[in-house]
Amino acid sequence: MNTEKFEMVAKTFQGLEEILADELRGIGSLNVQPGRRMVAFEGDLATLYKANLCCRTALRILKPIYKFTASDPDALYEMTKEFDWTSVLSIDKTFSIDSVVNSEQFTHSRYVTYRVKDGIVDFFKDRFGADKRPGVRLQDADVMINVHIDGNRVTLSLDSSGESLHKRGYRVAQTEAPINEVLAAGILLKSGWKGECPLVDPMCGSGTFLIEAALIAANINPGVYRKRFAFEQWKDFDEELFESLYNDDSQERTFDYKIYGSDISPKAIAIAEQNIKQAGVGRYIDLSIKPLSQWTEAPADGVLVTNPPYGERISVNDMDGLYEMIGNKLKNVFKGYHAWIIGYQDEYFRRIGLAPSLKMPLLNGSLECELREYIIFEGDYKSFRREGHSLKDPESNPTPKENKPKRRL
Template identity: 40%
Template sequence: MTVSYFATTARGLEDIAAEELIRLGAIAVKPEFTGVYFEGDQTLLYKINLWARTIFRVLMPIETIRSQNPEQLYRNVRAMDWSEYLQPDQTIAVRCTGKNQQLNNSHVTAIQIKNAIVDQQQQQKGVRSDVDTVEPDIVINAHIHENNCILSLDSTGDSLHRRGYRPAMGLAPLKETLAAALLYITEWTPEQPLVDPLCGSGTILLEAALMGLNIAPGLYRNKFCFQNWPDYDAKLWGSLLKEAEMSQKEHLPIMIGTDADADVIRQAQSNAKACEIGDQVKFYQQHLADITAPAESGILICNPPYGKRISEVEALFPLYKLLGDVFKQRFKGWTAYILTGNKELSKKVGLRTSRRIPINNGGIPCTLLKYEMY
């Protein structure tokens, strides 16, 4: 049976997420602000949660109700038959986005919806679901838009960007979903060497390794919310897990991450070990000035610090100039990318860009700069 779904993603990554969903088998794909509508069956729902690299979660809309004010919202939520989706022995969490004139506090709106659901349970069965905001069995997503509320079941639970392999993080970690999107944008393929000379805790390289080895990121998670749904098909899910495990590859091209900070290199090595690819990706403590190309051609990508205050930005001028010098002198034949959130810093690279791609990194407007090193 074909069902309508909505995959949430970071602002600016909607088209990339849509392309990924199409590759996974989604139909009627339609990008929207911070998400993508699509259609598919139960197998596709499970498959996307298991394989998607650029989205946060998959929602299944169940009802759109009028919600001009708190009273109307409560009434209309309580009028729905929640026994189709939730049993009193299951824990619940309600998460709300959006607002209108009278429903302008998402936390209060979420409580109103929760109250309507558990009040119905109490009236019908004499018992009600407990609230669990950490590991709930069932997650209800509510989105207020004008005078309507779109209610959805969250099939995912904890955001997909939390792969589960990265307990160690640097000071400004890149989300795994954005790292994967950057790799799609650069059109890196598993046959190409990949270098990150400012690798931090290793996110870009680890995401590339998972792609290159065809490892489903969902394999690192213990559970998804759809496994608590009444129609959960354990046999189908088991077959998809087995298929994913059998499709993994064994070898990668040259993949190297370096950083001057010994502590973050240890973090990167720890993360690589956690996803059982420690022997495939090499992380070294090395200063940027000492880096050399490990092959005649490949992809170089890095996410250097941007600086917030003027004094911090000025202090980074030498780093960006050194990046340009290293690219020009040591990486002829390579394609290099820098993700930066500061135009003044990008000028210090001193090289002509072949492409400038707008990227949003955690609310910071950034640009992915592409350099062809002939």
Template identity: 40%
Template structure:
């Protein structure tokens, strides 16, 4: 076992508890959820595993120091005290990112990143009479500086690099594609484990379908990623990384259910199939050129329906109320013995579905305040009353 240290997993607002559960199931210690983040403890191998496996993490940060600051000069002086050669070679490359909630320092995140860059460059210049280069796209080291509202500054190394929502499988998208981390979060929030059939009746470019299939097959979320930032770190253990990757691959299983998607647009079906092929999931997911409103449940047994229908801000619809009424009518008449979930920012339109919600979860989709709603569909599903809203 390696030495344990604290890490922070960044996530989307509304997915903190889902990510906490993922971390606990993966074996993390001291898991504590915050706002858009979850703290946890693990060793180097667990950091590799977290990046490879977690479905609802955007990035994994490794804090290296925390100190109190009063102003910009204070920040600069404290950054100069860090022994940067432990993490970066003088001939290497680096990038910086800053976030700030403290009133004593300018809230401009670009300024904070520049201040951090200057301190690192000046440290090397003073010690080695040479400076590492800045590389925004593929740095050897990505440094994250966060100052909270009380003036405590945490300096972290970003172990992920590009956001972990960039799984590596999505080749083509339609208008308003859903973020992969959000799609995975919705699948996990719905309680789907792969033991039921799964349908996305408005599947677009198949992101929700792919994330659901990866849950059903226990495929690590980022198995298709080309690189992680930690692979360029000075202490990167390649043998350990591949051993952990192999152990995760051995736990992949065949799903015991049908996973399928519909879309009324031939172009969407084509893009969906291209993305599914890119994710190597063709044998597990079927996509059909079908208008959901003309469809009915044709699979036997309990079924989870999960979709991201168009709503006002995402895609324009001429008759949003009629559209949502058709969703409710189709579910009620044609999808008995199913659990239906969908996400929307159009709370008014929800009233026209005409079914009673059994759960409503607040969640963000980009900068939109949304509701993720659940309908239990059985024969004689109850009509909603005004009190249900």
């Protein structure tokens, strides 16, 4: 087994960097450094495979292979051509290039892509003959190369993931504007959810929160549903090592509670049912067609996580009324809960009529959203304060079951 250590970069959404850093530490990564929408870390091949299989909040895992500076497209071409591309590519393979550019010298990412492609192709032509070169393929290429330019600093990386890791492989159908799986997992992990109490999503749509919550509760790796990762085409792919990691379910655990999902739309529930079945987590989830207005009771001491309509891509006839109803149900039905709601419009959040204990900016697609936590205490606010709790200081509040440290035996 190859235990040589190397540098890697895990990409994620803005706001989830610290959560991903914790996940990477949890799989044994070294020198973990959170940045902006990314986390740098080090490890060996096993770490690379585990990052793809296990990290719920990673979008892709990159392995930098070549760094240099270039002041213009010609220098970019020449420097690219100097790398020994036979170390990662051969003439019978296909490759694709994805460029991310933040630079005054390089203003068009597409032109960057062309110049890097030319450098790679000409490297092979010069070495093996004019008609001897790997093919360029936009979709499902054998080797995927990521180009990152910041000013004049260029990093060429191998993309080990292929398709974005949010595409778990369990989603067989979707409702309009479903929440991204990586974002859903990040919100759940931010809430402290580990499966040690009930969880409710009363506007569950296609069931993303429900499935991601079940995977976390049972500690099932999100990557086990994927049919392929890009690293399986690499020259140094260790199939035996990957198979052993893929088939290792020793960390899975029992989940003693239930996850409850409902939606007003029968179509949404039908879609959620299909996705839950595909993920194999049906035994953990209780699903029903039920509008929010019909929630009159809830399991005790739970967590509520939901992504209500924002009035943008999805809207209802009375958005103000919906958010007022959310506040009403939180106060009267979900007492003792920690509720986590992702939303877009502050005016709608205000209709909830409760003071959030936490506000966290998050991007949901292109929308600059906010995740808010509401602590729904039993009794009145004065009693809550008398007991030494504060909405502004979550550390002072009663610890929900899912945040309690496990007893050491």
